[in-house]
Amino acid sequence: DAMVIQNPRYQVTQFGKPVTLSCSQTLNHNVMYWYQQKSSQAPKLLFHYYDKDFNNEADTPDNFQSRRPNTSFCFLDIRSPGLGDAAMYLCATSRDKETQYFGPGTRLLVL
Amino acid sequence: AQSVTQPDIHITVSEGASLELRCNYSYGATPYLFWYVQSPGQGLQLLLKYFSGDTLVQGIKGFEAEFKRSQSSFNLRKPSVHWSDAAEYFCAVGASVIYNQGGKLIFGQGTELSVKP
Numbered sequence: 001d002a003m004v005i006q007n008p009r010y011q012v013t014q015f016g017k018p019v020t021l022s023c024s025q026t027l028n029h030n031v032m033y034w035y036q037q038k039s040s041q042a043p044k045l046l047f048h049y050y051d052k053d054f055n056n057e058a059d060t061p062d063n064f065q066s067r068r069p070n071t072s073f074c075f076l077d078i079r080s081p082g083l084g085d086a087a088m089y090l091c092a093t094s095r096d097k098e099t100q101y102f103g104p105g106t107r108l109l110v111l
Numbered sequence: 112a113q114s115v116t117q118p119d120i121h122i123t124v125s126e127g128a129s130l131e132l133r134c135n136y137s138y139g140a141t142p143y144l145f146w147y148v149q150s151p152g153q154g155l156q157l158l159l160k161y162f163s164g165d166t167l168v169q170g171i172k173g174f175e176a177e178f179k180r181s182q183s184s185f186n187l188r189k190p191s192v193h194w195s196d197a198a199e200y201f202c203a204v205g206a207s208v209i210y211n212q213g214g215k216l217i218f219g220q221g222t223e224l225s226v227k228p
Contacts, residue, residue, distance in 0.1 A: 006154075042201060042218035043155070057215075090154055099145070100216060102154040 003027070004103035006091050012109045013081050021076040021106045023091030032074040033100060034066060035090040043090055049074060078108075086110045113138045115204050117219035124192050125227045132187040132222050134202030143205035144185040145216070146176055150198045158200075161185065172196070197226045 004025045013019040023032065030051050035043035047056045049068045063085070065077040078085055088107050092100040114137045124130055136142055143162055147155040159170025166178040176187045185202060202219040 004154075040221075042220050043216075045215055048215075088152075092155075099157060099160055101157065102147070104154040105152075107152065 004091055004093055004101055006089075006103040006106050008106060009104060010107050010109070012111060013078075014111050015082065016080045019078050019081055019108065021078075021089050021091075021108070023074045023076070023103055024072050025091075025093045025103075026072070027093055027095075027101065028071065029093035029095045029101075030071065031094045031096065032068060033092040033094075034064075034074070034076050035092065037088040037090055037105070039087075046076070081108070081110045083110050113142075113204060113217050115202055115217050115219035117200075117202055117222050119222045120220070121223045121225070123225040123227060126194050127191050130187075130189045130192045130196070130224070132200050132202075132224070134185045134187065134219060135183050136185065136202075136204045137183065138204060141180075144176075144178060145203040145205065146170065146174070146185075146187050147201045147203060148172075148198050149201065149221075155201065158187070192224075192226055194226045194228065197224055199223050 007022045033048040034046045036046055037043040045057050046060045046064055047066050063079050067075045076089060086109055088105045090105045091103040094100045116135045118133050145160045146158040148158050149155050158174050159168050159176055161168050161178045169175050174187055174189050176185055178185050199221045201221045203216045205216050
């Protein structure tokens with residue numbers, strides 16, 4: 001089945017230690033998104049790639065970066081995680097600007 | 112500014128009872144409207160969507176939603192709730208102008224549904 005895959009499902013890191021979250025998709029969608037969702041809150045868009053074009057949300061901290069080496073993969077890099085970055089990170093994909101399909105998420109814990 | 116309001120933070124219904132979850136949006140043009148469901152520790156699953164056409168849309172798992180432009184609403188309904196429907200439900204708007212520039216979804220705060228046996 002075509003799907004959005006996120007690895008790992010759970011990630012524990014130390015305060016200030018860089019961490020990378022991975023997203024891959026078999027849907028061949030050209031748009032990929034990263035959302036941050038804190039406990040009991042709605043998902044918040046961090047940035048997205050439209051094909052190779054990177055689009056950052058104005059309020060996304062510089063601590064968050066992203067890479068998309070090819071159509072299928074997209075990475076979220078957190079350069080120096082703080083306690084406030086503990087959250088569920090959701091990857092989503094879409095074809096152009098249509099329906100977004102979400103992966104299962106990666107829960108990040110910062111110690 | 113575009114916004115989505117889900118007035119009910121938490122709803123409890125009995126199994127077999129009907130359900131309506133409310134969603135109101137604020138946007139000047141015709142929005143793209145979505146309902147997603149999220150089980151604990153999981154990602155978001157699309158229930159249904161409205162882009163244009165018939166204002167009553169059918170989704171998966173027996174859910175439906177009705178777009179009412181005059182009320183700026185897109186309420187989600189199900190005639191008979193099952194215990195497995197217990198989850199968090201998010202209404203989202205893809206505001207058409209912004210959406211066509213990059214697909215940003217604006218989410219409501221979510222409604223947590225509990226189902227009593």
